[in-house]
Amino acid sequence: MEQQKKVLFSGIQPTGIITIGNYIGALRNWVKLQDECECIYCVVDMHSITAEQVPAQLRKNTLELLALYIACGIDPKKCTLFVQSHVPAHAQLTWTLNTITYVGELSRMTQFKDKSRRHRENINMGLMDYPVLMAADILLYQTDIVPVGADQKQHLELARGLAQRFNSRYNPTFKVPEPYIPRQGARIMSLQNPLVKMSKSDENPNSFVSLTDTPDDIARKFKRAVTDSGSEIRASEDKPGITNLLNIYCAFSDKSLGQAERELEGASYAQFKDMVAQAVIEKLQPIQRRLKELLADKAFLEQVMREGAERAGTIANRTLSKVYRKIGFYG
Numbered sequence: 001m002e003q004q005k006k007v008l009f010s011g012i013q014p015t016g017i018i019t020i021g022n023y024i025g026a027l028r029n030w031v032k033l034q035d036e037c038e039c040i041y042c043v044v045d046m047h048s049i050t051a052e053q054v055p056a057q058l059r060k061n062t063l064e065l066l067a068l069y070i071a072c073g074i075d076p077k078k079c080t081l082f083v084q085s086h087v088p089a090h091a092q093l094t095w096t097l098n099t100i101t102y103v104g105e106l107s108r109m110t111q112f113k114d115k116s117r118r119h120r121e122n123i124n125m126g127l128m129d130y131p132v133l134m135a136a137d138i139l140l141y142q143t144d145i146v147p148v149g150a151d152q153k154q155h156l157e158l159a160r161g162l163a164q165r166f167n168s169r170y171n172p173t174f175k176v177p178e179p180y181i182p183r184q185g186a187r188i189m190s191l192q193n194p195l196v197k198m199s200k201s202d203e204n205p206n207s208f209v210s211l212t213d214t215p216d217d218i219a220r221k222f223k224r225a226v227t228d229s230g231s232e233i234r235a236s237e238d239k240p241g242i243t244n245l246l247n248i249y250c251a252f253s254d255k256s257l258g259q260a261e262r263e264l265e266g267a268s269y270a271q272f273k274d275m276v277a278q279a280v281i282e283k284l285q286p287i288q289r290r291l292k293e294l295l296a297d298k299a300f301l302e303q304v305m306r307e308g309a310e311r312a313g314t315i316a317n318r319t320l321s322k323v324y325r326k327i328g329f330y331g
């Protein structure tokens, strides 16, 4: 039975803020998937350093993200939960895959072009190589499925391409991973501009809600959220602001769109915003409480990290050894 479970891999960068968009789009689904699949969840600190980090902050964010995974319901007994830099095979396989990756295909990556445009002062090789490191993450574990958002699809395509290239140049070594698109899950958009995705890197903190925002922050941010003309509360294309708030409301109160629209008939925008804020606060409160407890028990978190790295390392090294043998490394 165990062997039939599909292997699922995913990761988030420890760069500080995790928004309710990340929660709805990723973390909440990760929790649901942990019984169905053999889940491997990673804190991808090596990806983070492709942008400049403050060392003490990165260290803190790494521990906090691991704690947040657990606080959201990811069970380190059911999953493999680990920090990328604790498993050297990620860097080792990246180097190997680099030699079958063309500079052209990396320089054409949308995210690379985008980040280079935004950070002209730090277009480092790591930034360009980011998708190869991500491919190594995935391929080391013979991953079947990778839950990814639209912005990571091109990277997953590269991982598939590299697996196929290696397999055909040598012989079948890597499983070719499939993207996994969650059944439901509306995209959560910015509260200040509902036409763009909610992002933690938005300059305006009122545009996103972090999982660690206080109830007052949350209430204030929803009060200031951009709405649309008219007064009706219904989802439609010409009402991107209200539609976004409705999606958030539904996701956080486990209601369908139809249910919510009926319930909200006759409510004012102000009342509605209050209700959205309350739904979010209510769902986040137990997570925040658990997070606080976890962060007070550093020994436990460090034990989770150690055990996770050991489990992940065993699987990853098995794949890496095969790769090294095939390419002709003496050993």
Ligand code: TRP
Pocket: 009, 010, 011, 012, 013, 044, 047, 133, 134, 137, 138, 146, 147, 148, 152
């Ligand atoms: N690049 C991903 C993101 O920014 C994070 C990531 C790193 C990842 N390695 C991965 C996601 C492997 C899935 C699988 O969202």
